[in-house]
Amino acid sequence: MTTRQVKLEKECELRIEVGPDMPLRLRLLMGTAEIFGTEIAPEIWLTFPPRHKFAVFTWYGATIEMDGITETDYTADETPMISYVNVHAVLEGRRNRAKASPSDSDSSKGPRVIVVGPTDSGKSTLSRMLLSWAAKQGWKPTFVDLDIGQGSITIPGCIAATPIEMPIDPVEGVPVEMPLVYFYGHPSPSINADLYKVLMKELAQILERQFAGNTESRAAGMVINTMGWIEGVGYELLLHAIDTFNATVVLVLGQEKLCSMLKDVLKNKPNVDVVKLQKSGGVVSRNSKARQRSRSSRIREYFYGLANDLSPHSNIANFSDLSVYRIGGGPQAPRSALPIGAEPAADPTRLVLVSSNRDLLHGVLAVSFAKEPDQIISSNVAGFIYVTDIDIQRKIITYLAPSVGDLPGRFLIVGGLTWLEG
Known part of the structure; x- marks a missing residue:
């Protein structure tokens, strides 16, 4: 086992892929740092399971200690974090305006953000950051996961939603005390695209009813993570999701063509903003075998827990x-x-x-x-x-x-x- 320290300069990121056989322990020794928008507490060891991929970012500089073997780890000084946090600041303003509006008016609805882009462009990571930053400010945004291929809230093959009340745990991921889950049953929408649409509509209707009775949730809004299928039927389903959940902000990660297509098709909706964002250089492309392995480990985790503690x-x-x-x-x-x-x-x-x-x-x-x-x-x-x-x-x-x-x-x-x- 190897213990080593890494000193990070301000606005730098340590990108890590844990080795396939052993967990990795990591702690913050000096400064401040965060993992996907959640601050790391100083001097407390975090244990990441094998094959886990994550990045430690610091705004002002930090020293990190690692204990274990990594597949890769390197420091990057070019990250899109400034643009991501700027998006968060704009959303924060909209939430505050929604909260200050009369509860029966349309302006009392907080931002509904949908994150779109090709496979492995960092959609779920950006979703986590935006949710964790909002939760840190005291909001309780709703996380909607439409990515049936991987599943951030529950097992793959489902669309789901859950309120986020605390910054998301860097190891455990999204809390699942009260998720609202609909079972589609397959890892790709192509098998039954109509059923996928029907389930989206069911989920959206329930969320609308919940928002109608809860001004706090309504003002906090939602962050919607989507799948990476953006051509043909996949593109149609994206448009359907934007419509069904009444999205007001469309964040497009690393795809010029998709951004311009969406801007064109949504130009008649003045209340919908389409924003292109750079994808992070730390995003790792996965082949179908790696995706299958990831799906299996999500199912295993459901029954046995992340650390085999269930x-x-x-x-x-x-x-x-x-x-x-x-x-x-x-x-x-x-x-x-x-x-x-x-x-x-x-x-x-x-x-x-x-x-x-x-x-x-x-x-x-x-x-x-x-x-x-x-x-x-x-x-x-x-x-x-x-x-x-x-x-x-x-x-x-x-x-x-x-x-x-x-x-x-x-x-x-x-x-x-x-x-x-x-």
Whole structure:
């Protein structure tokens, strides 16, 4: 193990990728520094898990001590942090104006910021910074995560929202005490783009209702993180998200073409600002294998915790106690009912009851709060289970759940999300 100190000059950043096998410990010895917008407390060791990527930034200079092995670590003196903090200052002004406005007026709505850009451009990092800086000023902004490929709030395959009351923990990430989660079930929206739109609308409507009754949340506004698919259908879904969540600020990271397209299409909306920002030089591009590994580790973390400090429970249920549904699929109308030559289209929001068979093995299923099957699409989910065994003869299913006891609902949703525990 190697312990070493790094002295950072003002407005410099130490970019770190933890090695694949061992955690890394890090602490602040002198000065002040932050990780993704959250200040580091002096003299307290932080432990980062293997493969974790992060950056320590200082505004005024700092000395950092590291204990462990890194894949890479280097100091950078060119960062876009000044432009990011300037955005924060503008948003801060808008929040203050919203708070001072009469609660029944349109001007009482705080900024609704949507962060867009290609894959691996630093969208979730910028979202974290803006949320943490706002929380540090005493606001409670709402974080909305539409990136089903990675999942910052809960496991991949979901769209989710949660209030941010404190700067986000540099190691633990986004707090998940009260998230509002909708299960899409796949890592890419291309599988069922219509369902993705429907779930966005459900989430947006609930948030609007919450804001209507809470002036503090309304003035704090929201920060929306999006996926990196920005062409074709991906671009359409971005426009749909801007519209659905009534975004007022669109931050475009490192993509001239996307910025000019959005400026053009939104020019008739005077209350929407499109701002191009430079992406950080510390952003690491990942291949599909690295993304898959990241998805698996997010699912593992859900059941076992970041530091393996959670104990999930293995439970058994009869097939008859549970109803498993898949959303989408199945033709809308028989061929005989269609015009000659027309092909039946799959109904993107059709519920299909799935028989309990070996196909569910290693699947990650969502537990719905729905009381009836027809409420499944409009209901958020309570959590997730992982199917470890299916006994067809005895008609029982063995699954891993985060806690002991009965499931909060009998309706389960299956998508294409699988995980091999290991």
